[in-house]
Amino acid sequence: MRAHHTLSAYTRNFWIVSASVLIFLLFFTVYIRSENQLDTLQQQHFKALSLVDELRQSADDLTRMARAYVATGDPIYQRYYQEVLDIRDGRRPRPAGGARMEWEMLSNPDKTREPVGKKIALMELISQAGFTEQEISRLNAAKIQSDHLCQTELNAMRMVSDSADHTLSEAQKAASIPLYDPAYLQQKISIIEQINQARRMAHVRLEQIASELESRVQWLQKIMVLNGLIILVLLVRSYRSHWKMMGGTLEEIYQQLSQLGGRHMPAAGDRGREDVTSIKSWIVQTRQYLERVDAENREISQKNQRLTRLYNALSLCNQSIVRSSSEQELFERVCHHAVVHGGMNMAWIGLVNEDTQEFRPVAQYGDETGYLSDLKISREPDQNGNIGPISSVLMNDEPFWYQNLQQDTQHRHWHQRSVSFGWKSMAILPLHKNGKVVGTFNLLLDQIDAFDEPSRRLLLEMAVDISHALTRFELEQARSQSLQMEAVRSYLIEHTTGNQSVRDILHDVVLKLEVVIPGSMCTIMLLDKDGHRIRTGAAPSLPDFFLHAINGLGIAPGEGSCGNTMATATRTIAADIESHPFWAKYTTLARQAGLRSCWSEPIVSSTGKMLGAFAIYNHLPGKPTVFQIQLLEMTAHYIASTLERKQAEETLRKLSQAVEQSFNAILIIDRKAHIEYVNAAYLKRYHKTLEELIGQRPPLMYPGQLSRANYRKTRKLLKQGESWHGELLRADVSGKMHTDLIHISPVRDGAGEITHFLIMQEDISEKKRNEERIQYLAHFDALTGLPNRVLLEERARYAFGRVVRTGEPLAVIFFDLDHFKDINDSLGHSIGDALLMEVAHRLSVSLRADDTISRLGGDEFVLILPGVDSVGAERVVTKLMEIVCLPYHIGNVDLTITTSAGIAMCPDDGQNLETLSKNADVAMYRAKREGRNAYRFFTQEMQARSARHLELVHALRQALEKQQFILHYQPQIDIGTGQVIGTEALLRWQHPELGAISPVEFIPVAEESGMILQIGEWVLNTAIHQLRLWHELGYKELCMAVNLSAVQFRHGDLPHVVSQILAAEKMSAAFLELELTESVAMHDPEAAIEMMSNLHRYGVRMSIDDFGTGYSSLSYLKKFKVYKLKIDRSFVRDIHTDPEDKAIVSAVIGLAKNLGLKTIAEGVETAEQLEFLRQQGCTEVQGYYFAQPMPAAQLEEFIRQRHSPE
Template sequence: MDDAVARDLNQLALSRCLDAVVFIDDKNDVIFFNDAAERLWGLPRGEVMGRNVSHLVPLQWRGRHDDFVDTQRRTGVARILGTTREVPVDRADGTRAWGQLALSRAEMGDSIFYAAFVREITDDVRRREQMRILSLVAETTGRIVMVMNNRLEAVYINHAFFEIFGYDPAEMIGKSPFRLILGDAIAGELMDRVADRLKQLPGCTEEVLLSDSSGKGVWVSATYNRVIDSATGEITNIVAVLADITQIKQIEELQRDVLAAVVSDQPLGDVADLICRKVEAIAPGVLTSIITVTEDGLLQPIAGPSLPQNFNAAVEGMAVGPKAGSCGTAAFLGAPVLVSDIATDPLWDDFRWLPLPQNLLACWSVPIKLRSGKVAGTFAFYFTECRSPSPWHEQIVNACIHLCALALERQESQRHIARLASMDSLTGLPNRSEIINLMSDELLRAEALKLPLALLFLDLDHFKDVNDTLGHTTGDRLLVEMSRRLKAQLRTGDVVGRIGGDEFVILIHNCRGDEAARISARLLEYLATPVNVEGLNLSMSVSIGITLFPEHGADAETLLKHADAAMYEAKREGRGKFRFFTEDLNQRVQNRLVLSVALRKAIRNKALKQYYQPQVCIADGSLHGVEALSRWHDPVHGDVPAPRFIALAEEYGLVDGIDEWGVETACAQIAKWRAEGLPVPHISVNLSPLSFRSGTIVDVIAGCMRQHNIQPSDLRVEITERVMMDQHPNSLATARAIETLGVHIAMDDFGTGYSSLSSLARLPIAELKIDRSFMMSLEQDQNSQALATAVVRIGQSLGMSVVAEGVETEAQMALLRELKCHAAQGYLFARPLSIEDFEAWFIARLQQNTRPTASRA
């Protein structure tokens, strides 16, 4: 083979070599760059050939590279160097690779050439660096890392094992570490359990109590992970990572024991003492104390089991302030206070004599705050050396502060519950239960001393209107002011309490009836003085019921019940009065209660009936409309007059049910008449003023008209002047909402109340009804004639129809005809009739060829 062929073969071999090969000449220029070099540097051969080799060397390495080459040139060595070195390679794409460099030198004439052979070792370098980092992690972590073989013998244990358990890790290699720190039996059971779980899962965790070299218990959270041989599928190694959770367990145990004490309602002092003793057990060298702060800002020690007894006694009653030691200052500032040297810190200037003789040299105090933000106490650590708390101390305090706050809040809640059990939260007066207790005690005393007592039961008149119109906040302020006034009028030894929403009672000792009357009269006048609430001057009256001991009852409940009855009697007689209880009143109250029960049952069972009284047009005798009148016949009480049971319904909150029944029944009846072809122009229903306050009657009317498919002109609503005089904001709104439905409103019994013409113009009234009381003397009394005339003229001037009630004679009809009154209603035409009787009356009237016109006025 000639030399040319040999050179070509050598060059081909070098080009195809798996390692990068780079030749440089005596000027350090690249004269050969093989395929592997192109791949390693990521550069095409054309960009490299002829350029200085430093172009291939990372910038930060170029100086050392040139020195190395120059040194080799000076040595004159003409053979492959005996050493290799690792060099970085910066690729064209910006990534870094690593190569193992071997350098060869050759002389050809006067020229010296170098051949660089670079084997890529990037993956090896990365693995080695990864192993180095993992080794650093394993050796510097605070957790124990153990690698065991499938026989559970240690092949690697890091330094943390010594730090936690006190054993040299080297002594554990080849042995079972768990057998040393647990014993053979327990360790065997543990490792069998772990091995079984790792057969099913790749890893598992459990908490284990171990022992260190001194026998002290150490809680760890141990996580085990298996290593599987990919070829056989068998477990080759187990990697265990153990975290010391002793402190966590200690705090958990502390919290568990304290919470159990709190839940079992142990006294606050016992709970505080438990906290202190538990903390001192897990924080050696610390003396603890828990101090509460009274409402007037004084310190009250409740626990300090390791502090000298005279120390706690001296702290009691000290005031909080900006320079009140650690605890007093922490309570004052609401922030932690650390004094690392009590002997020199100015916060202890006035109190240094207390801790220093006891060798208490440092103190860290943290305020105990309730959820409201109020500082309720302090939790303090005292040290017998000048120092600051450790992170472990801080962790303990963070846990205990919440426990202390919980215990204090529970005590506060218990106190609050006790206060609620006896005191009214709004006014601070005794509540009903406490009043009964006080009365019972006072009655025993009065009976023993033969002394009279008086009980006054007060209720604010129209208080519901204040709440509804001005809001409950205004109502509450009014109640507070009334309670203040009542307390101001008490004699020494008398008791006032709030037993309900706007109900108060006053127990007056050594008081007979005449004095009770004088006191009640004075209270009526005093309480009626206007109260200024949010810029409004409110004049409130009260109704007072009075019972006397022993005349009206021998026990607290009886006296209260009878006084309540007397108070309601005062309300029925006009309010702003006082009334004494009598047996006759008691009987009336009982009868009314029994009747109310029967009425409630009748409403529920729809036992009420509607009767119908015709209204006749005066001009032609046609039917103007009919008024639906409620009637109630009870199997026990017989026929109960409508005024009586309507008043009873309003008193006991039943009137809404009656009004809803009345609207539903009337709508159903007019719809039936329409279906039967009986031309009744409209039907009128009486509604209570109380129904106008809630406003729900509007939805009832609208729903009934839809249900029975009747027109608004088929129905008419009758109200009394009480609606006009009602100051409740919903009353006027309800009346206008009814008018919006298209239903006309009639004013019943007009002229007998206290309404004004301005009120009449304000309400959407379509019809006036002259009260029957005017008809009784219309024929003889000019005043009655004048009043009837005035009502008719008012209605006509306002575009309203006028209906006269109680018409019984032709003479009355003649006068009404002269006045051009629109319609009349009364016994002259018909009494209130049942459905059947009214239909018979109407049909007979039709048969007399007096056809009714469908008046829609």
């Protein structure tokens, strides 16, 4: 205990000394860093004060230069003035000597100062020099005041430079006044005071920091001195502890070691003269001797322990054989016992697949390094014809023992992987089932010579016990499967013969089979009624998306498992869906559903008719066992029997229900015409009971119902076994006459003899009336009673025939009610329909008998006026428009409407109804576009516009698909900084044949045709995608403005579409600006407010485009969720020549300021326009003065030239 205490004291002193030295080094490091910080602070102090002095000096230099130039007129002062200003503002590289050298250069004007630094503003250098916010604020205020004085100085110098020689003296006097003005001097003093205050604040702050650092350095010096003294004291204590620990001199220790070896220790002279006096050598010899003895004892102990462990593992293995309920459970337990209790480092079991003959691991324990994760066991010979050890065990049924894997050269190729994982010994033992080798039991250790003879015997005994267990499992499995088969057969017989619905039976059968085959997903797929497509019968465990995808698929050889089974009536086994050719089209779908194998059995009726397929899916690849195939066959057989029985029952039920529930009267009579059966419809029709009618003759069988000749003919046909049908009149109990269609058919028995007659009596009275109604509706409009298109074409053929015969003129007129849709939307379709009926009545009573008026649909009417020339047509149209415009009183509503009309004349404008109708329609739309409540005659110019319109509509339908649209971008400039803050996306269309088409031309066409929504969505997608690319390049503050069409803005889904696009591109809505014209916003202000509010909730910003060209109400402008007004280019263009435009622009900017809105002016093309807008307070501009609209790549280069990305 005393020696241990001495050793502990020595160790404790050693660690205290070490800790003291580390503490000394730590303080020394902090000391050095503090010295470096002090040096850095002094340099920063010098640099900061130099920059402040430079700011003060530049202000003084500018004043001196300006005064010198005004006094002398020498241009060198003006040049140096500008140089000082440019260097200070960063427009010129900084010179080697700094900005204080200007007066020195005046004394030596021939000396040129070369720029050596980069262009950087003095205030930016100051902001980087470590000044506080308060100091920078004072310096910035001084800089701003100095900039204001610069304007005064520049104006004074400009007065001198702009004066003529004979007025120079007066100009110098006038220019010197503001430079010596008291206000000027007061500002100069204020600048110097601001700079001096900032300099004093910085000086005081830096001096305080320096003082603190110096105090810290002195304190650290004292601590290091103290720490050094402590280290010296601790070294003395450590020496004394070392002496106490050794307990004597080195010679005494040497003698004690010599006596420790005794007579078994080697003599000192045995190792040579050098080692006789070496304590170290005697210590080494003693340790080696003791190690040999200990190694021998350990080896004996390890062998005993290994055998003990193996006996224990064998015992536990036998217990596991008794307790395990499956092969897999047994394998996992055996591997666990072999490692945990048997002393192995790793144990695993591999089996041969009976179908593929592949060998793969099925259980392991101890694989902490991933040895088995991608292990591949090849059963093929190598290039020398040798097979691997596992294949050898499987073929020869003999174990393999490897005592030293790292020195085994014969099989190095096969166990190279084991060596790389650090294994040194390995045993491979065969496993049997019914006397056949089915796998191997593999054991690995990280030590050599691990398997001696006793160990081998025990391990072989363990392998034999496992083999016996496998044989027992197989026998038990066969017995269990036999019992399961009988249970399933009983279940199927019980359920398939019950009264459940087909759906419930199939569902229960599938669930039962899934219980019998754990982990499986069973399905019953049936053929559709057409016999060509698949439909789901029962599949409770398959995902819905998978069933949705395969429902309705056609059957064909090679079309999946079930499709192939139904098409070929053969079993289909897809052991691995990933590689099976029948699943090539559906591999991705199966992978998403987690399906790897599918076994399908045809369901065939007793007559050989294909009904469907019974299939079993699994999450793992594999083929079915014999037991599973038997289950497939048996289940498919019982399902087929069930489907046949249920179909027969369903057919009989439907027939019975059809007869009993039929609307037609049905009765059955015997050969003597006595009633044996009547259905409910017959009883209801004749108001009789079944008891009253049984045995009676039906009325239609009496001779009086038919003429004598027809009666005899009917009886003859029926006796010959033929059917008869005809129409008979019948009076009901109220005396109302009905028309009945009678069918009489003979019923034969199995021998073909007629035993009964089936009579079906159908009341076709309503059908007769409907046929008459259909004949009417085929030629007349159901709402107005006017001729429809069919009758119109018939009458047109007659009228054009008369034109050809007589040469008389003919007019075709198209009428359309103005704003009829608004009436329907606001007052309802009932009011609209009543209005159309009244208009049709007014028009029809106002025309001649030869004239034809037809309603083509909606609110469009077409008139054909034979024998009417253009003058007469104009008179008729004027009269009809006056009649239509008269007030209407419909229900409780008073209405006044107008119409638009188009007139086409035959033969000048066409010689058939189709051509004239089309041309009259074109003329009518011209009347609508020009203000409505008017009529227009068709002209060739309209024809050309119409053809162009159709051409553009056709081209637009393909423009998106063929990628003919592109976006150009025009930069938007901050008028204060000159930086590009945003860009407006402008749509361009380059057609391969029509060339460049202006948006002014194709946008209205797109709106009319409805394609503007697709085009607008494409523009939003493309623009936001491009904006994201620019943000990724570093232009993170760039915004994108996109114009909205009227149709787009009124579409209710617009906010959702915009939010989806922004989410897809992962862009913030704050960078998107949607532009809306003033006229669109004011079309329906309340709806516009709602739409803007919805977009605002998503974070999207709105602006009013072309502001000033419409008729905005200021009350609505306050409610609109907009943040910017765009001044129309028409006002900006003549801003310097038209006082009204100038006033409008000023008013718009002032209005925006008062409302807290931004303004942007478009169409800026001159510097004068830009200057006026800047003076008025406009915030943003865009126009050709800066850049034309350009492709994205060019705009990117434009932005790069103006400023660098963030």
